[in-house]
Amino acid sequence: MYRFQNDYSFGAHPAVLAALAETSMEGNAGYGADPYCQRAAGLIRDLCRCPQADVQFLVGGTQTNLTAIAAFLRPWEGVISAESGHINGHEAGAVEATGHKILAVPVGTDGKLTPAHLLPILKRHADPHLVKPRMVYLSDATESGTVYTKAELIALSDCCRQNGLLLFVDGARLGYALSSSANDLTLPDLAALTDAFYIGGTKNGALMGEALVISNPELQPDFFRIKKQLGGVLAKGWLLGVQFEALLNDGLYFTLARHANTMAERLQAGLRSLGYPMMSESTTNQIFPIVPDALLPKLDRLCTYEVWSKARVPEHTVIRLVTCFATEERDVTGLLAALGD
C-alpha cells in the first residue's frame, strides 16, 4: 500500500526525534518558559524580520485556530472564511463554540478569497442587528492545494486594513506554500501583511506543534492566559521549542516541504499523463485527481487516499492524494506504474 492519505501519518523527521531524545532528561522549566522555546521564538522573529512579534507555540491546528480567533475577536464579531475553509467544515464547530459566527463565502475551486468576496459582507453587516465582520481567515496553502501570490495577499491585506478587518492566515501547510513553485511570498511578507499567521509543524516534520506569529502588537497582551484557558498550554512546553528549533535552524523545514511538493508534482504530472484531470491547479503537497468511480476499488487496493467530493462529471469522484517528508520516490513511481498497468 502506498500511503497518500494525508500528511500526518508519520511521526517526526529523525533529526527532530533525535533532538527530543537528547533533551529529554535535562530538566526544563514548564509551560514554555524554557530556553528552547525562547530560541525557537527568536529564530522565527528573525526569519520573519519582525522583532516585535509574539511567537506562541501550540499543539495542533484546530487548537491554534480557535485560540487565536477567541483571543482576537470581541463577542459580537465574526470571521469571514471561504466556505471550504478548515474552520468552517472540519473543526466540529470549534469557532462557534467560542461564541463567534463564521461568515462563510462560496469561492472557486482554487479555494481563494479575494477582496471582491469581502465587500458585500461588509456592506450587509453594517446593520447592527448582524455580527460585525472583524477578521478574514484564509489558509496558505489553501484546502485546494493552491497558494496565494504576493499580489493577492497584498490586495487582501489592503482591503482588510481599509475596512478594520484583521487578517489571520492558517499556516498548517505554510511550509508547502512557501516552497511551492507558484509562490513569491516570504515569511517577512506574511508578518508584514497579516496580523497573525502560523507556521505548521504537525504536517511538516514535527510530532506536533504550530508556531503562531502575532505581529500586530494590539493582539499580543494576555495571549498566554487564553491559551491556558482553552487547554492549549503544553506542560512540557519545551517539546515544541525543541522541535521548531530543529526544523528551522538550518532550513530542514523547507527542505522537507520542497521534497513533498516535488513528489506531489511528479504524481500529479504522472496522473495527468494517464488521463486524469485535476480539480484544482495544486502546486503543493495535496493534489486532487478526478477519477472514474470504477477506478476506486483498484485504488483501494493500491494506496491510501481520501474521497474529497463527487465530481461534476457524473460517475466520477474527486480524490485527494497527499505527500509529506516521508513520501519516497518509489511511492510515486510505484503508484503511477500500478495505475498505468
Next chain:
Amino acid sequence: MYRFQNDYSFGAHPAVLAALAETSMEGNAGYGADPYCQRAAGLIRDLCRCPQADVQFLVGGTQTNLTAIAAFLRPWEGVISAESGHINGHEAGAVEATGHKILAVPVGTDGKLTPAHLLPILKRHADPHLVKPRMVYLSDATESGTVYTKAELIALSDCCRQNGLLLFVDGARLGYALSSSANDLTLPDLAALTDAFYIGGTKNGALMGEALVISNPELQPDFFRIKKQLGGVLAKGWLLGVQFEALLNDGLYFTLARHANTMAERLQAGLRSLGYPMMSESTTNQIFPIVPDALLPKLDRLCTYEVWSKARVPEHTVIRLVTCFATEERDVTGLLAALGD
C-alpha cells in the same frame, strides 16, 4: 541544583521515548484511529475491569478537565470542587470559559471533599435561580499530596448517586495516588465508583497524554466530537496510544510512581528530622514543608521548588517539593545533607 520544582520538568521515560522512535515511520491512521490507541484503550479497560468504558486520550490535564466537564454538563449545571481544586485555581477560568460555574468549597489542609461538604450546596441550590449542582470534581492524589481511601470514595460515590451528581476524578497524579502507602483503591474501584476519571501520563513518564476513562455509558456518546471541537484531538493520535501502551503494558507506570513516592517519603522524613513540619500528611510525590522565610535564600541556591503559600506561623512559608521518575536517590540525600549543614 537539585530539581524538585514539579513533575513535568523531564521528558519521557527512555522506554516511552524508544517506543515513539520505533513507531515513528510506520504510517498510522490519524486522530486516534490507530491500533496503538485501540490496544492501549483495551489494556485500560482490562486493568479497570470495565469492558464498557470509553477510553479517550487527550494531551493535557486542563484540556481533559475542561473537555470532560463541557461534555458531561448541561449549560445550567455546575461542578462542585474543593476551593483548592486545580480547576478552580490553576486553569485560568477554563471551566467557566465553557459556561459552567464552579461551586467552590473550602476544605481542610488535606484537600479532600466529603459528603458533608456537598449537602449544604445541594440544599441551597434547590432554588432554580441558582445553577444546578450536577458534578463533583476531585483529584486523587489531591493538591495537598494526600489520597482518598476506598471508604472515603465510596461515601462520596454513594452521596453523589443518591443526589443525582456525577463523580469525576482528576487523575493527573493518579499513578502516585494508587502507588501511595496510604492507598487502598484500585483501578476497578475507580471505574466502579466514579462516572469518569483519568490516568495521567504527562506527570508520570510520558511526554504528554491523559487517558480519560468514561465508565458511565450515558456520558459516552459523541465525546469525540466535543474533543475535536475544543481542540483536544491530536492529529498524530497514535503518539498517545504508543506511550500509554509502553507505560501500562508491564506496569512501568506504577514502578515509576512508586519510585517517586519513595523519594518523596525519604525527603519528607529527612526534612522532619531536620525540624521542618509539613502542611499536610502527603503520601505521594508532592510534599509541603513549612520553612522559616530566612531559609528561602539558601533553598534558592540549592534546589528548584515552588512557594506554595504563606504559613500560618509568622515569617514562615509553605513550599512544595515534587519528585518524579527522574528523581535520583542522590538528589534526596544531597539536598538533605546540604540543608543539614
Next chain:
Amino acid sequence: MYRFQNDYSFGAHPAVLAALAETSMEGNAGYGADPYCQRAAGLIRDLCRCPQADVQFLVGGTQTNLTAIAAFLRPWEGVISAESGHINGHEAGAVEATGHKILAVPVGTDGKLTPAHLLPILKRHADPHLVKPRMVYLSDATESGTVYTKAELIALSDCCRQNGLLLFVDGARLGYALSSSANDLTLPDLAALTDAFYIGGTKNGALMGEALVISNPELQPDFFRIKKQLGGVLAKGWLLGVQFEALLNDGLYFTLARHANTMAERLQAGLRSLGYPMMSESTTNQIFPIVPDALLPKLDRLCTYEVWSKARVPEHTVIRLVTCFATEERDVTGLLAALGD
C-alpha cells in the same frame, strides 16, 4: 405617512393594555409564579390539546430562539436553518454566542425548508469531525410571508424523527400563519409535529412576549434555570401571563391576525393591479413587492417600509410592507390611491 415598516411599531391592543392596568396593583408573585401565567399556560395547553406541554413565557423572539436552542442542544450539536432564517441573518450571532453552529441551507424564494434540504447535511455530517446536526429550525410564517402546509410540516417532522433531529418552529408570526388563507395547520398539529414552537405575542397585539410550547417531555427539565441564566426571566412575569390570557381567552389573537392578513392581501392585490410583481406568494402580513428603483423616492414620502434586497431585474428593488392589528383600511386604500396617481 402610511406605516407599513413592521409589525412592532405599535404598543398593545387596547384590551391587552386594559388588562395590564387592571392588574397592576394586585400584588403578584414574581418570576412567572403567578396565577396569570398559570392560567395562560393552561389555556395554551388546552388550545394545543397537549396536556404534557411545558409553556414558558419569554420577552422577545431572539431571546426565545437562543434560549430554546441553548437549552435543547448539546455543545457539539448544530441547528439546520434556511439561509434566510431569522436566527441566521438577523440576530447578531445569538445562536453562535451560545456555542452552536448554524448549518445554513440556501432555499427558494418561498423561504421553506424541505426534507430534501436536510438529507445531504445529515450525510456529510456523519463525519465526527463536523458538528452533529440535531435540530431543524423553521419559521411559520416564513421570512418570505409564506406558510407551511400540514403536508409539508408532516414531511419535515417525519424526516426529523427518522433522523434524530428535533423540530423547532419560530412562531414570532404564528398568528398570521394560522390565520392565513393558505393554512391548514392547527395548534394541536404544531404541538404534535414539533418538539417545541412558540406563539408570538410581540408582533401580534402584545407589548411584548412569546409563549414557548415545549411538547417534547425530554426537553422540559430545568428550562427555568437556563431561562434565568440567559437573562430571559422577567421579574414581573405576570405581565406576560396577563397579556396572553387577554389575547387567547376569546380568540382576540386570531382576530387581530386575520385583520392584518386581510389588509396585506388587499394591499398585495392592489399593488399587483398597479403592475408590481411580488418576490414571494405571501399569504400573511408581510408582502414583498418588486418596484423600480425610481419609485423609491416617492415611496419614501408616502409610507414607511423596508428595503429587503436588490431584485434580480436590474434597477429594481424588493421592498417589504407589513401590516398589523393597528393597520386600518384607509392606510391600504390611501397608499394604493397615492401610488396609482
Next chain:
Amino acid sequence: MYRFQNDYSFGAHPAVLAALAETSMEGNAGYGADPYCQRAAGLIRDLCRCPQADVQFLVGGTQTNLTAIAAFLRPWEGVISAESGHINGHEAGAVEATGHKILAVPVGTDGKLTPAHLLPILKRHADPHLVKPRMVYLSDATESGTVYTKAELIALSDCCRQNGLLLFVDGARLGYALSSSANDLTLPDLAALTDAFYIGGTKNGALMGEALVISNPELQPDFFRIKKQLGGVLAKGWLLGVQFEALLNDGLYFTLARHANTMAERLQAGLRSLGYPMMSESTTNQIFPIVPDALLPKLDRLCTYEVWSKARVPEHTVIRLVTCFATEERDVTGLLAALGD
C-alpha cells in the same frame, strides 16, 4: 396579608402606566431608535452631568449584568464580586455562561467591598495561569440594604484605576440608595467614579427596564450588537424610553424611592422596638430582622416575606422585608400592631 416579599410584586406607578397607554398607538421606530429613548437617554446624561455617556436600555437586572460584563471583559478576564453579590448567588450562573469567572470575596454583613478585599486577589492573580481580574462589581444599595458612601466609592474607584480594574455598579436598587438617609453620592459622582452603572426601573416604579450608563468611552463601541446578540434588545424599545422619561422627568423616581425608604425605616424602627435585632444596618427599602423560628408561623399568616438565612443565634432566622412605591403606611402600622399583640 401585608406584602413585604419584594419590590417587584406590583406593576408600574400609575403615571408610568398612563404614559404607556397614551403612546401606545403612535407608531414608533423599533429597537430603541425612537424619540422617547433618545429623550430619556438625554435626560439621564443631563442628570449624570456626563454628556459623553452611552445610555442603553435593557429589560431586566440579570440581563443587564450579564450583557455589560460580557461586553466589557475579554475572555480571560474575571470579575470581582462580594460572595453575596447578586451575580454570584442569584443569577443561575449567568456570568459564567458568558465565559467569565467570578472571583467571589467573603465580605461582612454590610455586604460591601473595600480596596482591602481587592489587593490580595490582584496579587495572587498576577500569575498568568489564573484569570486576570479586570472588573469590580458591586451593588448600591447592597444586597444587605446598606449604601456606599462617597468616600467608600472614591476609595474603590481609585484602587480600580490604579490597578487597571473597571468599576461596574449594579443599580437595580439605585433609587433607594440615592434616596437613603445615609447616602452622600449623586448621579454625577457615580458617572465620574465608575465605568458603568445602571439606574434600575423594574424595582422602582416601572413595569420593567434598567438604564445602563456607560461613562467610559472605551466601553461604548458596538454595545448594541452584543445587546442584540444576548437577547436584550426589546423590539418595542420605546416602552423603556417612555417609562424612564415618566420616572425621571420630574423626579418621580426619587419620590417613590424616598417613600419606600421611609416605610422601611418605620418598619425597622418598629421591629427594633418590639425587640427584634437586624442583620445589617439597612437605610434602604430592604430590612433584615432576626426573629425566633417560633415566630415564623405567625409571620406566615400576617405577611409575605423571604427567609434570608439562618441566624448565628440558634433557633433564629434572618428574614427579609421589602417595601416599594406601593407600600402604604397602614401596611407598616398594621404589621407592627399585629406583631405587637
